[in-house]
Amino acid sequence: MHKVRADGRRNPTGKAFMSIDFVVATPHDAIEFNDVYRNVTGSAGYLACNNIYNRVVLNEWYDINPFPDLATHWEQLDGSRRWRFHLNQAARWQDGTPLTAHDIVYTHLHAKKMGYQGAMFLKDVETIVAVNDHTVDYVLHTPNSGFLVLLGNFIFAHVLPRHLYEGTDWATNPHNLSPVGSGPFRLAEWIPGEHIIMEAVKNHWGPQPEIDRLILKIVPDRDECVRMVARGEAHIVPQDTLTKDRLHLVQGAPGVEIMTREGPGMALLDFNHGRELWQDKRVRDAVAHAVNRDEIAQLGDPGVSQAWDHYLLGNSWAFNPDAKAPGHDVGRARALLDEAGVTADANGVRGRLTVYYMDMFHGHQPLAEIVARQLGEVGFEVTFAGLPSVDWAREVRTRHDFDLIIVGGSMAPDPEITATKYSTGGQNNMGLHRNPDVDAAYLAARRAGAQAERREHYQQLQAVWARDTEWVPLFWYGMYYPRSEKFFGWADQLGYSVPWWHWGRMRPVA
Template sequence: MVRSSAFASRLLAATGVLLLAACSSAPAPAGSSEAGSTFVVATAGEPDTLNPVLNFGVDGASLIFDGLVTRDVKNTLVPALAVELPVVSADGRTVTAKLRDGVTFHDGSPLTAADVVFTYRAVLDPKVDSTLRSDLEMLTSVTAPDPATVVFTLRYAYAPFLQRLTLGVVPAQLLSGQDINKAAFNRKPIGTGPYRVESWTTGDRLVLAANDTYWGGKPANRKLIVAFVADDNVRAQRMRAGEFDAAELPPKLAAAFDTAAGYTVQRVPTADYRGVMLPLGHPVTGDLAVRKALAVGVDRSAMVTGVLAGAGEPAYGPIPPTSEYADPSPAGKPSADTATATALLDAAGWAPGADGIRARAGQQAAFTLMYPAGDSLRKELALAVTADARKIGIKVSPEGLTWDAIDTRITKDALLMGFGTPYDPDFVSYKLFGSQFAGQGYFNPGSYRSPVADKALQDGRDQADPAKRRAAYATFQQQLAADAPWVFLTYLQHTYVVKDGITGVSPRVEAHEHDVANSLWWNINTWTRQ
């Protein structure tokens, strides 16, 4: 769940837009060394840090750092800092990685196994405020028997461990002995990636310069500027004004560029879902009949058409249709079925009042639905849920709030949330729906508890056999559909507008989190202009 400091950015009152000093919309003179050498992209989200240990770009494609492995255009794991995919022992508890020769950090210092060891030990250090620590709870030790070899020892076999090795590696010599939580490195880091940080102006832009000694080959362009523009409409206006080469936009705003000359709209498939988290401790949403009535009563197809402008598909669970672990059976659940929804409520004793709102034992069928006030897409989805719920006699009160305000109420009130990963179902679902994480902030805020789901989630991470993993996640998805702790609404397509004449754009299935890292520009070091 991204909570971005970019929402603190402000517009200049005199112009209504915040112009980038280094990115005039006027093209460089033909034949000049600057022509075509800089790409400017725009996103709503801004990271809080640029340190992978503190959760920046941990799934790869951060552009500044590399992990031992990375993902290609099909999200298949391929070697990065490791010369080949790390080797897993027969018992699944030892993983050995051999480093690529000749890799250097941006400051020219060589990458060694000691840097990899330091990176992972820093994540495990309880003094470091890393949200990744629970992701590596299976890791007991990381050692370097020689400068080119790293050995990971696991407490137990963990099927998707290699996918955790996308974590960007940081240089030990620059962070050893420091308070990593407050290190200057977090804003001006040194990595091994295709770009180095030139400057970062909070609320405005991040400027990245080409790393000409990049082990993967010299970038095809000299500079990348990432503009942070929180307001969707302003971002669209500036894209139309020619300030950006590519911009992330909500579906409706992106659709307006379909008929505009000089632009291409990229609709990228994702694992990024939106849904209503329903707290089980609430007197209304804690009732199974209410939750199931909402799950069958909402009109997902109308949301895809009306809210997403067609850029998405209905969602019935947290594992995306693009995943080999997706269970097709939840997709057969009814949607916009008011007859079934009202029958469920009738049977549970929720009777309609004079105003059409149901009640039971003096409790009105009403609850608040929170959403982040700055997110126009979630607002529209919240309003759609409100309208659909009213049709079956449930009163939903949508409320746009700051993230700080949401934090204080997340275990008590429903929330329009977003999550999702295309990589492995364990990555998000284990924390989001596991009983052991109940009530722990954004991990399992609704306090969902199910022994069946818990066992299935555990089996999914314990089993190396793909068939057994598929069976485990099918059980999990079916149990989740039966309990309905969330009302899943839609899977999004992430929509971007790109200027014509740019080559090398290669969309791949994206995760929920995408801004500087893991966006359409994951491979922008290979982009060129015609």
């Protein structure tokens, strides 16, 4: 008698099949599974959503060109003011309901109407139209030749099932906790604080997963996450769990490859431009002069990460080598503060500042320590703290209750994705930036057709950032991925045609 698995595959030897499990050790539990409503970047929910849902198109960090996801192909119409997407007609929700253009129209227009996370990159969208069940048009207020990277670069652009969300309050919809997606894995079990188990969707409309279960194990101790990979108990840890100081925990482990490369963005110091203190450029310049990158360089790893003083990454197609932050000069910093009237009291204190970073990004903690100490050298009394993602969303994104933040600046693969942070009215404009020359540079780049012309406008954007010290670049971070050699299908092995945190193409190595 042949043994038969739940998916119908038979074992001709008659022996029972072993379930093929792919295990991720992650320090941050999920809150829910609707990242279009609100996103908890880097959490287990973030990882799960990448495997439960689909986007219209896919862009990943290292490739400016989009790849198909729900859309098989697309057209750039009306001088980049209208984008038409032709959908895979086989696409289905995990409850068997066909996925159509109407799901896309509903998801993204409702997110835009309500100001939800999914609207972060939809500022240019005037409306979305279902041409028919399998064709959808995004109509923009203004031409935008970089629109594809906005639609495909982040998980906020996932598509939700209209038949389960329309007419409901997204905040309380039960499918936030029991998601029905269109992706290759369905949620099977979530025990908060312990694990999330996802099972492969049998007869999936897209590429069929070759692993049976995707298991996210919640392990708050980052060191232990890395040790689990070294011991073969997990196959990967998420971004920023393995940092340079933890490499010794996994180096030399049998069956483990450590993939390293320069990261797709930088850590930077941003000002709360809504506060009067930072509206004086002399004060912003003083902060920039206080930063000593020789100290920050000690956090680097040659060939992987480094202290950085430019306003875009050096490997970017739009890099402007002449746009640099002010250099370290404590004397000049003090003189500028005196000139701006930010003088010291009898105790030598010019003012008290709070610096926040998101604690999920553990590598920002040593940067916060260094920056706080360096600002102390020019007379500021600085307190710094890492905020959980929910507190970050409330205090930084919504209330803007901070002086300075250390935050990741995603600068790849296209500078257009930074507009949500630095253009006036951008949904992720935490620092309340409102620089008309910045807005003009973004607009000109959107309206340009050829990449060479877009480059000129983005180089001007960097020049404006540097001229006005809009923010202060600190560190070009690196990526460390300790990963099991028992599997093939990582993003870099597939030409970045899938996101880093999508494991639907994983297959065991014989």
